[in-house]
Amino acid sequence: MKSTTIIDVAKKAQVSVATVSRVVNGNYPVKEATKKKVLEAIKDLEYIPNIQARELNTQHSSIIGIIVPSLFNTFFAEVVSGIESFSTSSGYSLLLTYTKDDPICEKECMNELLMRNVSGIINISPNTERVDSSFFDQMASRIPLVFINSYIKRPAISYVYNDERIGTKIALEHLVSLGHQNICFVRGERSDSYEFKEDVYIEFMKKMGCYNPENIINVSAGNSIDTVELTAKKIVEFLPNRKDVTAFFCCNDLMGVGAVNACRRLNLKIPEDISIMGYDNVSLSHFIEPKLTTMDQNMMTLGWTAASLLMEKIASDNKTSRQVVLQNTLVLRDTTGPCKTNK
Amino acid sequence: MKSTTIIDVAKKAQVSVATVSRVVNGNYPVKEATKKKVLEAIKDLEYIPNIQARELNTQHSSIIGIIVPSLFNTFFAEVVSGIESFSTSSGYSLLLTYTKDDPICEKECMNELLMRNVSGIINISPNTERVDSSFFDQMASRIPLVFINSYIKRPAISYVYNDERIGTKIALEHLVSLGHQNICFVRGERSDSYEFKEDVYIEFMKKMGCYNPENIINVSAGNSIDTVELTAKKIVEFLPNRKDVTAFFCCNDLMGVGAVNACRRLNLKIPEDISIMGYDNVSLSHFIEPKLTTMDQNMMTLGWTAASLLMEKIASDNKTSRQVVLQNTLVLRDTTGPCKTNK
DNA sequence: TTGAAAGCGCTAACAG
DNA sequence: CTGTTAGCGCTTTCAA
Numbered sequence: 001m002k003s004t005t006i007i008d009v010a011k012k013a014q015v016s017v018a019t020v021s022r023v024v025n026g027n028y029p030v031k032e033a034t035k036k037k038v039l040e041a042i043k044d045l046e047y048i049p050n051i052q053a054r055e056l057n058t059q060h061s062s063i064i065g066i067i068v069p070s071l072f073n074t075f076f077a078e079v080v081s082g083i084e085s086f087s088t089s090s091g092y093s094l095l096l097t098y099t100k101d102d103p104i105c106e107k108e109c110m111n112e113l114l115m116r117n118v119s120g121i122i123n124i125s126p127n128t129e130r131v132d133s134s135f136f137d138q139m140a141s142r143i144p145l146v147f148i149n150s151y152i153k154r155p156a157i158s159y160v161y162n163d164e165r166i167g168t169k170i171a172l173e174h175l176v177s178l179g180h181q182n183i184c185f186v187r188g189e190r191s192d193s194y195e196f197k198e199d200v201y202i203e204f205m206k207k208m209g210c211y212n213p214e215n216i217i218n219v220s221a222g223n224s225i226d227t228v229e230l231t232a233k234k235i236v237e238f239l240p241n242r243k244d245v246t247a248f249f250c251c252n253d254l255m256g257v258g259a260v261n262a263c264r265r266l267n268l269k270i271p272e273d274i275s276i277m278g279y280d281n282v283s284l285s286h287f288i289e290p291k292l293t294t295m296d297q298n299m300m301t302l303g304w305t306a307a308s309l310l311m312e313k314i315a316s317d318n319k320t321s322r323q324v325v326l327q328n329t330l331v332l333r334d335t336t337g338p339c340k341t342n343k
Numbered sequence: 344m345k346s347t348t349i350i351d352v353a354k355k356a357q358v359s360v361a362t363v364s365r366v367v368n369g370n371y372p373v374k375e376a377t378k379k380k381v382l383e384a385i386k387d388l389e390y391i392p393n394i395q396a397r398e399l400n401t402q403h404s405s406i407i408g409i410i411v412p413s414l415f416n417t418f419f420a421e422v423v424s425g426i427e428s429f430s431t432s433s434g435y436s437l438l439l440t441y442t443k444d445d446p447i448c449e450k451e452c453m454n455e456l457l458m459r460n461v462s463g464i465i466n467i468s469p470n471t472e473r474v475d476s477s478f479f480d481q482m483a484s485r486i487p488l489v490f491i492n493s494y495i496k497r498p499a500i501s502y503v504y505n506d507e508r509i510g511t512k513i514a515l516e517h518l519v520s521l522g523h524q525n526i527c528f529v530r531g532e533r534s535d536s537y538e539f540k541e542d543v544y545i546e547f548m549k550k551m552g553c554y555n556p557e558n559i560i561n562v563s564a565g566n567s568i569d570t571v572e573l574t575a576k577k578i579v580e581f582l583p584n585r586k587d588v589t590a591f592f593c594c595n596d597l598m599g600v601g602a603v604n605a606c607r608r609l610n611l612k613i614p615e616d617i618s619i620m621g622y623d624n625v626s627l628s629h630f631i632e633p634k635l636t637t638m639d640q641n642m643m644t645l646g647w648t649a650a651s652l653l654m655e656k657i658a659s660d661n662k663t664s665r666q667v668v669l670q671n672t673l674v675l676r677d678t679t680g681p682c683k684t685n686k
Numbered sequence: 687t688t689g690a691a692a693g694c695g696c697t698a699a700c701a702g
Numbered sequence: 703c704t705g706t707t708a709g710c711g712c713t714t715t716c717a718a
Contacts, residue, residue, distance in 0.1 A: 003485065005695055016705045021697060028698095031703060046481070051458045052395050052404075053695035056710045061395075063438075063459075071423055072626070077414035084441055093459065095406075096439045098427055112436060115394045116406075138389070142346065228630045254630075261632045283415065287571045287597075288631050289604045348711055359689045364713055371714090374687060396711035400694050 004045045013041035024049055055117070064310060065095045065113030065121040067106060073223050074282045075252075075299060079124050079148060082303020090311060092119070103127045110139055120144035120310040122303075128152040144313035146306045151192040158309040159323045160302055164193055167295045167328025168200040171249055171277050174293075174330055179339030180247040180275060181208065184215045184238075186231060186259060187251045188222020194251050197279075201249065215245065219255060231258025236265055246274060246339045253278040253285040256292045260335060271337030281331050290334035298326050347388045356384035367392055398460070407435050407653060408456030408464040412444045412534075416566040416597060417625045418642060422467050422491060425646020433654060435462070444533055444566065446470045453482055463487035463653040468534055487656035489649045494535030501652040502666045503645055507536055507622075510638045510671025511543040514592055514620050517636075517673055522682030523590035523618060524551065527558045527581075529574060529602060530594045531565020537594050540622075544592065558588065562598060574601025579608055589617060589682045596621040596628045599635050603678060614680030624674050633677035641669050 006024075010017045015034060022028040023038045030038075041047070055061050064087050068076045084094060095118055097109035106127055113121050121139075126147050128136065133152060139145060140156035149161045175183050185201045187194040198216065205211035217238060219231045231254070239245065239262065250256040256278025260270060268274045270290050278285050278294035285292035305324050313320065349367075353360045358377060365371040366381045373381075384390070398404050407430050411419040427437060438461055440452035449470050456464050469479075469490050476495060482488060483499035492504045518526050528544045530537040541559065548554035560581060562574045574597070582588065582605065593599040599621025603613060611617045613633055621628050621637035628635035648667050656663065 006697095007695080017696075018698080018706080019704060022704085025697080029703060034704080046485075048454065048457050050399075050460055050695050052399050052460045053710085054697070056393075056395050056399055056712090057695080057697045059710065071414060071420035072417070074415075074417060074420070077417070077420050080439075081414055081441075084439075088441070093455065094439045096423075096427075096437045098424075098431070111391065114391050116436065117393055117395045142389075225626050257630055264632055283568050283571075284627065284630060287600050287604075287627060289607055349713095350711080360712080361689060361691095361714075362687085365688090368713080372687065377687080393711050396694090397713070398694090399696090400711080400713050402694065 003050075004047045006047070006049070008045055009038065009041045009047050012045060013037045061117050061119040062092050063095050063116065063118045064092050064307065065097065065109075065116070065118035067097050067099060067109045067113075067121065067123040067126070069099050069101045069125055069223070071098075072225065073254075074284060075280055075297070076124055078282065078299035079303040079306075082300040082305075083122060083307045084303070085300070086304045086307035086311075090307075092307075099127070101127075103131045106131060107135065114139075114143060118143070119314050120146065122146045122148065122306045122310055123150070124148045124306075126150045144310055144318045146310045146313065148302055148306050149193070151196075153323070156318075156321055158313055158321045160305045160309060160326065162297050162302070162326045162328050164196055164328060165200050167279070168197045168249075169204060170328065170330055171279065171295050172201065172204050175247045175249065175275060175277060175336065176208065178247075178275060178336060179341075181210045181339070182212070182215065182244045183247045183249055184217060184242075184245045185249050186217045186219060186235075186255045188227070188255070189218055189220050191222060194222065197251055214242075219258070222252060222255065227252075227254040228258040228261065231255045232262040232265070235259055235262035239263075239266055239268075246341065247336070248274070248276045250276065250278050253280045253282045253292060253294055256294060256335070257284060257288055260288065260290070260292065270335050273340060275336040275339070277336060285331075286333065293333045293336040294331050295328040296331050297328060301326060346393075347390045349390070349392070351388055352381065352384045352390050355388060356380045404460050404462040405435050406438050406459070406461045407650070408438045408440065408452075408459070408461035410440050410442060410449065410452045410456070410464065410466040410469070412442050412468055412566050414441075415568045416570070416595065417627065418595065418623050418640065419467055419566075421625065421642035422646040422649075425643040425648075426465060426650045427646070428643070429647045429650035429654075433650075435650075442470070444470075444564065446533075450478065457482070457486060461486070462657050463489065465489045465491065465649045465653055466493070467491045468536065469493045470533060470535070487653055487661045489653045489656065491645055491649050492536055494539055496666070499661075499664055501656055501664045503648045503652060503669065504667075505640050505645070505669045505671045507671060508539055508543050510622070511540045511592075512547060513671065513673055514622065514638050515544065515547050517679065518590045518592065518618060518620060519551065521590075521618060521679060522684075524553045524682070525555070525558065525587045526590045526592055527560060527585075527588045528592050528594075529560045529562060529578070529598045531570065531598070532561055532563050534565060537565065540594050557585075562601070565595060565598065570595075570597040571601040571604065574598045575604040575608070578602055578605035582606075582609055589684065590679070591617070591619045593619065593621050596623045596625045596635060596637055599637060599678070600627060600631055603631065603633070603635065613678050616683055618679040618682070620679060628674075629676065636676045636679040637674050638671040639674050640671060644669060
């Protein structure tokens with residue numbers, strides 16, 4: 001499987017390899033007649049340039065490394081699409097690695113990408129708190145790094161994330177504006193984002209004078225294939241004993257959909273009897289009916305911005321870092337409505 | 344951002360680059376003391392070998408190119424996970440490209456991967472009928488190619504696919520066994536898999552003596568974020584004029600969910616009034632309620648097998664090809680039931 | 687057990 | 703405008 005090289009083309013066209021290189025890259029003047037000869041030879045030989053060799057030479061790579069926990073959660077798939085939409089148009093390709101939610105694996109991914117000489121790395125939902133942060137500092141000094149939705153900040157790394165504190169508040173205010181007071185908080189375990197949201201929730205509810213710690217439900221795994229069903233079961237168990245609850249705030253859309261399913265099983269009408277807020281606005285949230293009211297996490301923008309931040313970093317030879325904060329916006333759909341008891 | 348090279352290590356350890364290479368690769372004997380010196384230098388300098396240079400030299404690559412239409416349908420994400428589970432353990436990385444359902448783009452992806460010198464390409468759901476098949480032959484002669492769920496077969500390409508003909512038949516038989524006769528076929532455009540499902544459908548319905556070309560609905564984009572809604576709208580339009588239709592066979596689960604939504608909007612009870620079959624068994628199919636009856640496409644196995652077939656091809660220097668056929672199995676859930684008019 | 691050196695395919699001075 | 707040549711970082715003969 002020996003492939004044709006620039007030398008073969010040069011021989012066939014009876015010119016030097018430099019000339020071939022010139023017509024391929026179009027970066028230096030070449031006489032029209034010569035160019036034609038070369039182009040012909042390229043076509044005859046079905047020559048395709050070897051980018052690896054080119055990039056070894058130019059000391060420049062056009063591959064972006066991506067680190068995701070998995071693609072199973074469409075949140076990540078949507079972010080990757082956002083990255084792709086930016087990077088493809090700038091001539092970059094995507095090298096994809098999986099952490100499987102394992103910090104050790106995450107380190108390996110980084111090393112792997114470094115060896116492959118990618119021009120930069122985008123890490124979606126890094127496990128910063130579980131990996132020695134000096135590791136990230138060290139990495140950041142070697143290669144442009146952009147983190148998406150990371151909670152720890154290091155000076156040499158660029159970040160894009162949503163302000164989920166404000167987003168949570170907006171969501172809760174929406175429910176309150178509809179007259180809800182007994183709002184149940186549904187979360188998963190082991191993610192800073194749940195902690196943040198819970199903090200905001202507790203403070204908010206206390207200020208309203210209707211905080212009740214029993215209204216916090218933890219469904220354990222928050223991003224697994226089982227999250228929907230886990231949530232549904234928990235709520236089917238919980239709700240019958242808590243008739244006063246009129247709304248659910250769910251930390252992500254999987255939980256939101258689980259809540260919808262639970263209420264259906266309990267023969268509750270949505271949103272007449274009970275209101276449900278999701279979070280993320282993954283496609284699932286509008287695939288189901290009633291369509292889920294949720295907070296948009298701007299996945300496409302997240303990915304797109306991450307890619308553009310990475311380009312900035314590459315352009316500045318990794319000398320600059322920047323942070324971009326996006327705002328979650330309320331996506332009003334069919335699962336929230338006026339509180340029954342206040343009608 | 345100059346990174347440390349093998350030369351730096353050699354200098355620091357006061358040995359030749361060849362020796363460093365030997366300890367890095369562990370493929371030739373090196374005296375213990377020397378090895379220790381080198382290892383120390385590597386650690387001090389935080390040396391990471393440049394795989395691009397290595398592979399340029401060894402004429403061997405350890406990257407697998409993947410071509411997907413998009414990641415919006417989790418079908419693809421799940422297949423990619425299957426590929427990943429095999430390839431990572433064999434030391435291969437994944438270069439991901441998107442066709443956006445565009446045959447031109449698909450060709451570009453192939454070229455892009457070829458230029459990047461990947462060791463082989465896995466194409467998930469190729470668009471074979473719209474691309475000049477000589478293009479694929481030509482590609483196959485240059486680089487190991489594995490197609491997943493492809494329609495056309497070329498001798499130099501390896502294939503894994505589900506026998507969707509039999510699967511489609513099983514699905515249709517399931518509907519017929521419930522008494523359905525006027526079964527509507529819902530497909531998208533531009534994918535081989537729709538074509539052969541339609542073939543089977545037509546033949547099947549003709550044999551039953553109830554084929555009606557008007558019962559074939561094309562929702563256009565079959566794998567986009569809009570597929571669910573597109574399908575729902577089409578069916579909401581279609582169904583009121585076709586009261587005789589009692590069941591839908593949908594070419595994938597996105598369409599299946601769209602059909603469920605449509606029937607709900609029309610106040611039809613599922614499965615009492617109407618039955619719906621999906622196809623794929625993506626997670627979405629059991630996230631919604633009623634949970635979708637569907638055909639399992641073994642996405643993980645599909646991906647895993649594709650990767651192993653690719654390894655075979657690489658090992659044989661692209662001299663051998665093989666085909667693996669998997670069977671779709673019926674996943675009985677809540678959206679199919681006895682035909683009303685036959686009750 | 688080690689080093690010197692050729693070369694993987696390509697680009698970019700430099701010289702003509 | 704075009705050819706010659708020196709590498710990019712690495713592996714691997716071939717000699718020592």
